[in-house]
Amino acid sequence: MIQTVIFDMDGVIVDTEPVHHFAYQQHFKQLNIDVSPEMYASFTGNSTKNIYERLKTVYGLKEEVLDLVEVKRNLFNDAFDQKEDLYLLDGVEDLIQELHQNGMQLILASSSANVTIQRIFNRFDLDQYFTHKVSGEDFPKSKPHPAIFQKAAELAKTPVEHCIVIEDSTNGIMAAKAAGIYCVGYDSFHSKLQDYSLADKVISHFNELSFEKIRFIKH
Known part of the structure; x- marks a missing residue:
């Protein structure tokens, strides 16, 4: 589970x-x-x-x-x-809120710098949902190296087989799989020239995911 x-x-x-x-x-x-x-x-x-x-x-x-x-x-x-026209991607806030309300632990693992992550979290009031935020700047190697996701699972105190990653890039998907974590590839119109073939599941909208669907994913 x-x-x-x-x-x-x-x-x-x-x-x-x-x-x-x-x-x-x-x-x-x-x-x-x-x-x-x-x-x-x-x-x-x-x-x-x-x-x-x-x-x-x-x-x-x-x-x-x-x-x-x-x-x-x-x-x-x-x-x-x-930039005033900066919004959360369609459906993601609903999913984050639903997962959080149902007791799912949420962790951020982004290649962005800590200062950029905090800027986004402050602007959209996201700190209330996430227990940890991990930045790629704290690791010598970027995705596709798995270190960032290994660290996220370690902070979560959750075995990798009880975690999933949601990623939109080739490098991110490769990193998740290298860490031994089930990966949902988010293929949106924002994603350009990315390869989703290694993802375990591919979605094009967040309404394809829910707490119940995620909870029973099997590795």
Whole structure:
């Protein structure tokens, strides 16, 4: 029986991808580098630090990785604070509330930085539902490495066979499966160029899930 649901954030709870895209494109222009749409799509599920490590290697950037991260984060924060049309994804708040009311433990495991996670949680008042929040910036390797989900299960004090992960990216699904956790792939119109073939179940709307459906998922 499932006891813990581990949510990814970006593309699952809220779509901040347009804000990230805007911030990255502004920064790429400042750095005078041309990043292809295919390369950009391959970043999905990676931490900002890992993305800039890769960009530094590919483009021979002279700036320190942490300085690059800081510039992008400031660009994101400015854009985020100015963006009024930012909403939770359709149906996810209802699912979160239903799971919480029925005593299901909820944990966030996101590649986003801690400061970004808290910004989203403050804006949408989500702290009341989640027992823990885990950020990809606290791990040396990003998804598809399983460390973030292993840590989430450890914090939940729940064996992996009694957890599920809800993810929208190829890297996130690979990470969940590498951690030995059942994975629901959320294939929404926000998800671009992602592969759901490794997911145990694929949904396109959160009304396809409920407490009863999740509780009796078998690994």
